[in-house]
Amino acid sequence: MKVLNYIKNIFVGLWHLCQGMYVTMLNFCRPKVTLQYPENRGTREYGERFRALLTMPHDADNHHKCIACGMCMNSCPNGTITVVSKMETDTVTGKPKKVLDKHLYNLGSCIFCGLCTSACPTGAIRFSNEFEHSVFTKDRLLLQLNRPGSSLAPKPAPNTQTAKQDVGKPVENVATKTV
Numbered sequence: 571m572k573v574l575n576y577i578k579n580i581f582v583g584l585w586h587l588c589q590g591m592y593v594t595m596l597n598f599c600r601p602k603v604t605l606q607y608p609e610n611r612g613t614r615e616y617g618e619r620f621r622a623l624l625t626m627p628h629d630a631d632n633h634h635k636c637i638a639c640g641m642c643m644n645s646c647p648n649g650t651i652t653v654v655s656k657m658e659t660d661t662v663t664g665k666p667k668k669v670l671d672k673h674l675y676n677l678g679s680c681i682f683c684g685l686c687t688s689a690c691p692t693g694a695i696r697f698s699n700e701f702e703h704s705v706f707t708k709d710r711l712l713l714q715l716n717r718p719g720s721s722l723a724p725k726p727a728p729n730t731q732t733a734k735q736d737v738g739k740p741v742e743n744v745a746t747k748t749v
């Protein structure tokens with residue numbers, strides 16, 4: 571009986587070996603899916619919802635959509651966002667109003683959960699696919715999302731199709747390093 575079991579185990583082992591080799595050969599003949607990075611920089615593709623960098627789109631007139639409400643900052647679980655606001659006099663109404671001074675984002679502590687973009691009532695921030703962020707010091711990961719000299723996009727004039735098309739139209743995602 572021992573001899574029979576011994577021979578049986580040899581054939582079982584060979585069968586399992588063939589199964590493994592079958593899977594190996596199957597994948598060997600399949601088209602390659604490995605991406606040759608960084609050679610493929612120009613042609614690489616991402617998933618639609620891939621989150622790599624929080625950005626604040628500005629239009630051609632350096633306008634953004636941030637109303638400095640702080641919802642993104644309050645919804646962030648680890649204090650990655652700091653919204654600094656200031657008071658200005660509204661040129662139309664003459665009343666003081668809160669405007670964005672600095673929208674600071676620490677890329678080094680972001681966990682890319684997306685809670686900030688979900689909480690934003692105006693769609694002022696969004697994630698881009700840009701993921702190459704290697705720097706030598708951590709302080710260079712502290713970014714200012716609003717551009718210097720930028721301001722809140724004016725409300726579109728009623729019944730003006732052109733204004734609806736232009737205002738808030740993102741043309742570029744820019745994050746300015748604060749250091």
Ligand code: SF4
Nearest residue numbers: 646680681683684686
């Ligand atoms: S993705 Fe999450 S961790 Fe990153 S800034 Fe937004 S809320 Fe904070």
Ligand code: SF4
Nearest residue numbers: 636637639640642690
């Ligand atoms: S980015 Fe959005 S949520 Fe954050 S302060 Fe600006 S308007 Fe509010």
